[in-house]
Amino acid sequence: MGIEHGEVSISLKGNIIVVRNVGAFNEYGAQQYTSGIEAIVNDLQDTSFSILINNLEFLGGTPEAYQELEHYNVWLNQQKLIAKAMVITSNTTLDVINKLSPSRASQQTRSFDNEKDAMNWLQTLS
Numbered sequence: 001m002g003i004e005h006g007e008v009s010i011s012l013k014g015n016i017i018v019v020r021n022v023g024a025f026n027e028y029g030a031q032q033y034t035s036g037i038e039a040i041v042n043d044l045q046d047t048s049f050s051i052l053i054n055n056l057e058f059l060g061g062t063p064e065a066y067q068e069l070e071h072y073n074v075w076l077n078q079q080k081l082i083a084k085a086m087v088i089t090s091n092t093t094l095d096v097i098n099k100l101s102p103s104r105a106s107q108q109t110r111s112f113d114n115e116k117d118a119m120n121w122l123q124t125l126s
Contacts, residue, residue, distance in 0.1 A: 004028035006061070010036040015049045015082075016122050017041075022057040027064035034072035041079055048080040050122040054115055055088040066100035073103040083108040083125050085118035 006029030007022040017040050021033065041049065061069070084107050088094050094111060098104060108125075112118040 004032050006030070006033070006058075006065075008033040008036060010040065012040055013119075015044070015047060015126055016119070017049060017051045018054070018119075019051065020054040020057070024059040025061035025065040027062060027068050030061060030065035030068035030072075034068060037072070038075070041076075044080075046080060048082050048126075050082045050126060051084045052115065052118050052122055053084065053086045054118075055086055055093065058088070058093065060093060060096070063100075066096075069097070070101045070103060073101050073107070077103055077106055081107060083110070083122055085109070085122050086111050087113065087115050087118050089113055 004026065005023065006025030008029070009020045010033075011018045017037055019033070019037065023029075025033070037051070084104075086094070086109065088111055110118075110121060112121070
């Protein structure tokens with residue numbers, strides 16, 4: 001039995017990293033999420049990229065999970081990130097993410113209610 005809470009799947013479609021988060025995350029689940037993206041960014045070897053995050057089944061996180069998210073976003077701001085699209089329907093959850101990860105404010109981000117529109121937007125920027 002793992003100590004991480006929350007499930008994450010990460011894939012790469014061209015230069016777009018696609019993430020799907022399910023459940024409630026603790027710091028170890030958040031580290032699994034951030035480490036997976038960091039590994040792909042490192043594999044891209046200085047190639048520009050975008051990220052699509054599907055949070056339709058995301059249920060939130062512990063304070064430590066959000067601290068990990070902020071640390072990750074600070075790192076992400078130093079990479080060749082083009083844009084980040086988040087698929088989410090809960091404005092409350094989005095407000096919590098934005099409040100507890102203020103480094104996201106310097107990223108080009110946009111929220112969507114479905115993955116198709118999010119992917120189309122990212123593809124126009126790539």
